[in-house]
Every structure is written in C-alpha cells, then in structure tokens.
Amino acid sequence: MSQTLTFESGPEPCLRLHGDWTLPNYRQLRSHHVETPGDVQRLDAQELTALDTAGATVLLQLLGAERLCHLAPHASGLSAERRALLLAVASAMAAQHSDQPDRRYRFGDGLARLGAQVLSGWQQLMAFLNFLGLTLVTLAALMPRPWRWRMTALVAQMHQAGLNAVPIVAVLNFLVGAVVAFLGATVLTEFGATIYTVDLVAYAFMRELGVLLAAILLAGRTASAFTAQIGSMKVNEELDALKVHGMSAIEMLVIPRLLALLITLPLLAFVAILAGIAGGAVVSVLTLDISLTRYVAIVQEVPVKHLLLGLGKAPFFAVLIALIGCLEGFKVAGSAQSLGEHTTSAVVQSIFVVILVNAIAALFYMEMGW
Template sequence: MDELLTLDRGESPRVILRGDWTLANYSRLRRVQMPDVDPANDTSLQLDANEVSAMDTSGATILLNLFGAETLAKLTQSANGLSPERQALLQAVAQAVASQKASPPPQRWRLTDSLADLGAWTMRGWRQVLQFLDFLGVTLVTLASLIPRPWRWRWTALTAQMHHAGLNAVPIVMLLNFLVGAVVAFLGATVLADFGATIYTVDLVAYAFMRELGVLLAAILLAGRTASAFAAQIGSMKINEELDALRVQDLSPIELLVLPRVLALVIVLPLLTFLSIMAGMAGGAVVAAASLDISLAQYLTIVQDIPIRHMLLGISKAPVFAMLIALIGCLEGMKVAGSAQSVGEHTTSAVVQSIFVVILLDAVAALFFMQMGW
C-alpha cells in the first residue's frame, strides 16, 4: 500500500493521508490507489489529514479522482487535521468539478431548434409591435385631451426640443445631403455619358432628392441622432426615479416628456426635409457646373420644369417618419430597467428600430405612390 494514503479499519474506518500532496510529488500521487472500501456507500468513513505536510490543487485533484466530487465534499466537512485553507481548497475543487458535470453538453444543430428560435423571435417582434401600438394610442389620447386646454401646453419644452432636434441638426443634415447629391450626380453622369444624355443628370438628382433621398436621409440622421437622445434621456430619468416622482405628483410623463418631443419632431422634420432637398440639388449643381459643363442657369431651368408634386410627395412622408422616430425613442426610454447597461441596450434598440421602420415605410410609400401614378 502506498504510504501517501492508508486505510485504518478500526471501529470507525479512516482514510489517512500523509506527506506532500503537491505538484512536485505528482508522479507518486498518480500511483496512489483507493483501498478496498467504497467511500460513496460507507457513511462511517472519515478522512484524517493530520500528517499531510503540504497540499495544492494537484493533490486536491488526485483526491477528487479517488473519492468523487460529492463524497470528497462530504468528507472534507468532518475531516481531522485539515486546516481551513486546505478544506476550502478541497471544497472549491469539488464544487468546480460538480458544476462542470452538471452543465449540459453542447447540442448539435437541429431543425426544430431553429424553428423554435424563429418562433421566439416572431413573438418578441409581435410583442414589440403591440407595445408600440399601445404607446401610440396613449400618446394620441393624451394629445386629444390637451388640444382643448391650451393652458397646459408645454411651450418651453416644445421650443427646447425643436432647437435641439431641429436647429442643431441643420449643419450635419445639409452637409450630408450636399455630399450625397454630388455623388449621385457623379454616378448619373458616368452612366448617362455613354448614351450622350448627360443633361438628364439634373433630372436624376432632382427627382431622387425630391421624392426619396431628401426625406430618407434626414429621417435616418434624426433616427441616429435624436431617437437615441430621447431613449437615453428618458431612460436616465427612469433610473433616477424621476418618472415615479412625476406620477406621485399626479403629473403625466406622456404629457411632460413624450408629447413635446413628438410634436417637435413632427414640426422640424418637414423643414429639415426641405433643406435636405435644397442641399442635395445644390451638390448636384456644383458637380454639373464643374464637371458636366451645365451652367447654373441651365440647371435651374431644368429643375423648374419638374412638377412641384414630387417635392410635396417627399415632404408628406416627413411627419409620419418624425412621429415614428420620436415614439420609438421615447418608448425605448420608458422600457429601461434600472441599470446603465439597460440604457445602452435600449438606446441602441431605438436607433436600429427607427432606421428599420423608416426604410420599410419609405419602400412601402414608394410602391404605393408608383401604383397610384403619383
């Protein structure tokens, strides 16, 4: 029998440990074998570690292999001569191995699992839609109740939100649309030059920005810039329990926080859309004058022949986009659950949802207008 581990068959059987149970003595530890005893079924078995000189995780692992995780954890609690440090070491090793065995093995891909995931995603999306419709309904009811009571309108909050969401966004919106207008003009001239129809680059830029790009780029910029700000602001207020404080004072967060933001975006996005269209066509005019030998007077003459209804169709989509962007941002802020990580997650969700909804509705509107012959 190896002297590192012996069995004393007295009135109460004892497994006696001796010597060095460390990595330096690992070659001898590997040869240790369990005596003729079943530690899992023998409830009277005890562990005696009075003669152990040293122990580390290597020795603890050998004991774990000999006794098993559950038995070693049980014997460690009543062991003789085991210091608190070594007892904690054995308990930690036993618990770590037990938790690894308890974790289920990785499963292979199955079609049923993918279908289940698809169903879960669908249900989450459906719940998001229902939450948005409920929030939209509450907002519209609150707005309808305030219309006949102008003394409760929040003019200061509305003006501040128009300044932050509209006026401060003018430089970046105009710069982006100017650059995109120049790019569209370059691409159009490159393709149309092969057909000797370079002059139609003006129509391409004008139609694109009047009907689609002007409102789409402005809405996407507001979705990334303003929806995220709304979600972060309201989410931070919820974490600080400011929304609860408003409700305790019998004040409506919808009336104080949501409506000014929604109305501000509904007012400023059509104006930003008009500026976007002008900036995009200005970018096209610069390219036309610099590279296509089309003078500014000729450019303006061609643009004047385009029916104004195309610009009105583009601007008509702006209030709808604005309401959706503002409501999504405010709703995600209301859903924050009390931590900085939750604020970040819902802010990101507000941006992603806003951009997705804007592009989706723009595509639907484009198909509808085309079918209607507008």
C-alpha cells in the first residue's frame, strides 16, 4: 500500500481513502497518513477496499470525533455497514471524552461536594428509617402467628453471629482490659492510688468498653456477613424468586437476623465485660501486688446499675447493626463490585453509628446523674 489517503483542496476540501484500513495495516496507516487541515468538508471512500475498528480509530485520530460524525453520513462510496462502524466508533469516543470530569477547580466546587454529601446522608437516613418501619410492621404482624416463626433460621443466625464470635470477643476484651490496667497503674502510681486501678477497669468495662467493643466487633464481623449474604442472593436473583413465590424477604431474611442479634449481643457484651475484668485481674495480680481476693472484693463493691447501664445499650446497637447490614444487602446491584462497595459501606456505617449512639448515651447518662 503506497498511499493510504490523499487530501484535495478546492471549494470543498476532500479527503480520499485508499486500500485496506484494517488491523494488519495499522502500523502502515499510522506511518503514511498525511496532515489533514481542519476544514475538510467531504469524505470520499470510493477506493476504500476494507475497514475495521483499527482503521476507524486511525481516521478518528485524524479528523476528530465531532468532524467524523459530521462527515461519515454523507461520505461517498461508503457502504451502510462501514458508515455505521465509523459512526459507532466516533460516538463512543465522543461519549468517553464527555464523561471525563473537568479537573479544573471552580469556585463553589467544595461547597457543591459538601451539599451532595449532606443530601446523600439525609437520603440514607430516610432509607434507614423507612426500612426500620417496614421491619417493625412485619415483626408486629408476625408475633401473633407463631406457626410462621422461623426458629431454625433464628437458631442458625444465633450460632453464626453469637456463639462463633465468643472467642474473638473474649480475647480482644481480655487484652484491652490488661492494657487499661497497665495504663491506670502507670498514671495512678504517681499519686499512690494504685488500688484504684481495679475501679478504673471495672467501671470502664461495665459502662462503656465491654458493650462498645462487642458491638464494634459485631459491626465488622456480622454486618458485613449480612450484607454479603443478602447481596449475593440478590445478584443470584434469589430475592426475585422469593417474590415470585409470594414470600416476604423481610420476614424470611431480616427478622431472624434482627432477633438473633437482639438475643446474642447482650450476652456477648456480658462476656466482654467479664473478659475485660479478667484481663485487669491478671495485670493487677502479677504487677500491682493486688491479691485476687482483694481484686474480686473491689469489683463486687461496684454498683450493679453500672452493669445494667452498659448492657442497656446492647439492644439498640443490635438493631442498628442488623438493619444496616440487611439494608446494604438489599441495595446491592448485579455486580461483584457493587457487592464489595456495599459490604464496606455496611461496616463503616455500623461502626460509625455504634460509636455515635454510645457517645449520645454517655452524655445522656451524665446529664441524668446515673
């Protein structure tokens, strides 16, 4: 192929194509093309023998997407198939360039981004409240009908979300209890008040750390599992199958998970409190010269109301974690990327909400004098 195209000037500058504009000749097409002025008015393909996407890409690079879209419909000697190919390539490239964001900073971009995030947060809050209402209505309708209770699913979820989480909850809180005891001993030794390390550990785990750490662990472990399970069912169109059979996805999938967390999270929080106090006991006995008998006696002097205040937050955390995990699962679209994004979102939202509610509860307890 000695020449791939020629440019003819005149009243209507014309670009003539020659030979095979195909992939085997791609390098030759790129090396033999001529400079094309920007005022090409006509495209002549009478001597064009073959064309594929590689040739169309070279022509697109010469003329640009907008001019090619303008010239291709009126090109002489161009078959309908080749004309459609040129238009498809030009349209795709034009759409790709139009979708690329403008990276120039404009005044107000930050404010617009902040507004979009606030709006997105408000929409997520409304979606959560709607989902909460739908779940409560379904639960209220289900309670007087014991023959529709899914006890097998409830027990399975309790085993998965509760019993299987006991080792990690106990070990983590044991280590945190030891760290809190070390920290308390380091600070209180300077004041000669080492004995109050026991009170520090007991009050911290009964009121705050026990239930908080257990809820955070379940937010990362169980909320992500709920999202992945329901999301994979949606990707596999199993939720559509439930609707076809007249079954409620809320009743079948959400209620057992919600009740399982309502039952298991207070128990896990209690295990976490015991493990944290045990970790403080090991440090106290080994490094602070506080006997185990004395340690237990001091812990027993802590009022029971602090334990009840801590455990009282567990049901609220359970509802939030379960509903956020299930809601994000229902939001999954039909792709693995969407499943991963919503699983991550479920973990982040659950942990954030748990810490936020715990902070609000702490302020409320302080104002009430509890």
